[in-house]
Amino acid sequence: MSKIAVIGTGYVGLVTGSCLSDFGLNIVCVDNDNKKIDALHKGSIPIYEPGLEPIVERNVYYKRLGFTTNIKEAVEKCDVLFIAVGTPPADDGSADLQYVEAVARDIARNMNEYKVIVDKSTVPIGTGQRVKAWIKEELDKRGVNYDFDVVSNPEFLREGSAIHDFTHPDRVVIGTESDRAMEMMKKVYSVLYINETPFVETNIETAEMIKYASNAFLALKITYINEVANLCEKVGANAQDVAKAMGRDGRISPKFLHAGPGYGGSCFPKDTLALAEIGKQYHSPVSLIEKTVEANEYQKVLMAKKIENELGSLKGKQLAILGLAFKPNTDDMREAPAITILNELAKMGARFKVYDPIAYKEAKWRLENINDRITYCENEYEAMEDSDALVIITEWNQFRNLDLDRAKQLLKQPNFFDFRNIYKKPMMEKQGFNYFGVGQGIKTQPNMQQNEAMKEVAAEQE
Ligand code: NAD
Numbered sequence: 036m037s038k039i040a041v042i043g044t045g046y047v048g049l050v051t052g053s054c055l056s057d058f059g060l061n062i063v064c065v066d067n068d069n070k071k072i073d074a075l076h077k078g079s080i081p082i083y084e085p086g087l088e089p090i091v092e093r094n095v096y097y098k099r100l101g102f103t104t105n106i107k108e109a110v111e112k113c114d115v116l117f118i119a120v121g122t123p124p125a126d127d128g129s130a131d132l133q134y135v136e137a138v139a140r141d142i143a144r145n146m147n148e149y150k151v152i153v154d155k156s157t158v159p160i161g162t163g164q165r166v167k168a169w170i171k172e173e174l175d176k177r178g179v180n181y182d183f184d185v186v187s188n189p190e191f192l193r194e195g196s197a198i199h200d201f202t203h204p205d206r207v208v209i210g211t212e213s214d215r216a217m218e219m220m221k222k223v224y225s226v227l228y229i230n231e232t233p234f235v236e237t238n239i240e241t242a243e244m245i246k247y248a249s250n251a252f253l254a255l256k257i258t259y260i261n262e263v264a265n266l267c268e269k270v271g272a273n274a275q276d277v278a279k280a281m282g283r284d285g286r287i288s289p290k291f292l293h294a295g296p297g298y299g300g301s302c303f304p305k306d307t308l309a310l311a312e313i314g315k316q317y318h319s320p321v322s323l324i325e326k327t328v329e330a331n332e333y334q335k336v337l338m339a340k341k342i343e344n345e346l347g348s349l350k351g352k353q354l355a356i357l358g359l360a361f362k363p364n365t366d367d368m369r370e371a372p373a374i375t376i377l378n379e380l381a382k383m384g385a386r387f388k389v390y391d392p393i394a395y396k397e398a399k400w401r402l403e404n405i406n407d408r409i410t411y412c413e414n415e416y417e418a419m420e421d422s423d424a425l426v427i428i429t430e431w432n433q434f435r436n437l438d439l440d441r442a443k444q445l446l447k448q449p450n451f452f453d454f455r456n457i458y459k460k461p462m463m464e465k466q467g468f469n470y471f472g473v474g475q476g477i478k479t480q481p482n483m484q485q486n487e488a489m490k491e492v493a494a495e496q497e
Pocket residue numbers: 042043044045046047048065066067068071119120121122134137138155156157158190191192193194301302
């Protein structure tokens with residue numbers, strides 16, 4: 036049975052390592068961040084990911100899962116080596132491969148026999164071949180000639196539902212030129228293979244392209260409905276009804292058709308930029324994605340403008356902000372829409388009382404430049420007290436059931452900006468709020484009960 040090292044113990048690496056150990060495999064998770072590995076040794080999970088903790092605990096207990104900073108030992112002992120380090124955007128938008136290169140070279144410096152090197156990080160097309168070249172170069176420097184194969188195995192998990200996504204993927208993509216490596220990968224994923232998960236067996240370049248093409252398409256879909264929603268507001272239409280009816284068409288599907296403040300997170304923003312950049316590099320522009328990036332930036336700024344348009348000058352005004360993480364059920368704030376929206380609002384003169392159930396540690400440094408304008412609150416209602424408006428940026432479940440009477444009492448003015456369309460305009464107006472969603476341009480609508488409306492929203496979010 037293969038022994039597996041996962042190098043890079045972040046959102047993807049830790050979930051990959053833990054879930055594979057839960058499949059009965061022996062895994063060591065490697066990271067060069069001492070603090071992270073120390074914390075894991077003490078049983079503390081460095082990220083917030085629902086369901087992860089008991090899996091880590093269980094597999095550490097059964098000694099199938101371990102953690103180390105010692106890459107040399109991990110490389111020597113394991114025959115399948117996953118690379119799961121970050122690939123953040125460089126200044127020009129292309130993916131910064133310095134961490135992938137560092138790991139590839141480290142692997143080569145410590146190789147002692149045949150290894151399968153599996154790239155799980157999201158990387159530009161052609162990176163698998165570069166990984167091969169970096170390894171070869173280091174082996175040549177050592178004057179040794181071990182066999183090795185490179186595999187591209189992109190990851191599609193979503194933070195917040197990462198465990199389910201990893202253990203129930205829509206597909207497993209494996210790109211390699213080697214039959215031997217392909218067989219070993221099928222063994223690694225044997226639990227999923229037996230469960231009849233579709234496997235896409237292809238070459239390295241195709242596997243790399245599948246990841247970018249998928250993420251960019253989802254980002255495009257979100258941006259499309261956002262632009263449709265903006266137009267709905269102008270023409271008196273309801274974007275949620277439009278999306279619902281569109282989604283009933285099997286060719287379209289209802290997923291990723293939720294109008295909102297623009298996409299964020301650790302993947303879509305950087306992957307769209309990287310794909311657009313690759314297109315330019317090969318003189319084969321992916322112009323739809325270039326436009327998507329532009330439109331998404333505008334969408335975030337538009338949310339701030341929307342508030343200013345309704346409230347007038349924001350100088351001296353206080354806003355209650357609910358939700359900072361880029362989406363619910365994560366503490367991740369990478370490229371969160373809240374960062375741009377709050378910065379824009381701060382430029383307009385606003386001050387903030389914010390509440391997020393989990394993201395404060397991240398928020399305090401990511402919003403460092405405007406921290407003097409922010410009060411971090413204990414709960415939603417503290418944030419509302421004496422605020423001129425309520426603004427929902429992230430749809431944490433607990434914001435779906437706000438005590439609206441209390442909210443109205445606490446707010447100075449009953450202004451309610453719901454950038455996730457959790458509530459319905461007619462019902463909120465009936466309750467006396469000045470309510471603004473995204474794309475809820477409709478003035479009148481058949482009388483729909485709030486709980487009925489919420490049921491629909493929840494079902495669509497699945
Ligand atoms: P992350 O920043 O959470 O984790 C990366 C980890 O790698 C960090 O712990 C860092 O300390 C470690 N690291 C960096 N250099 C190292 C080295 N030389 N040796 C050992 N460890 C090193 O990143 P992430 O969110 O897990 O993303 C990893 C990759 O997976 C990215 O390419 C990303 O695009 C892709 N991806 C992410 C998600 C997601 O939801 N986060 C989903 C699919 C794919």
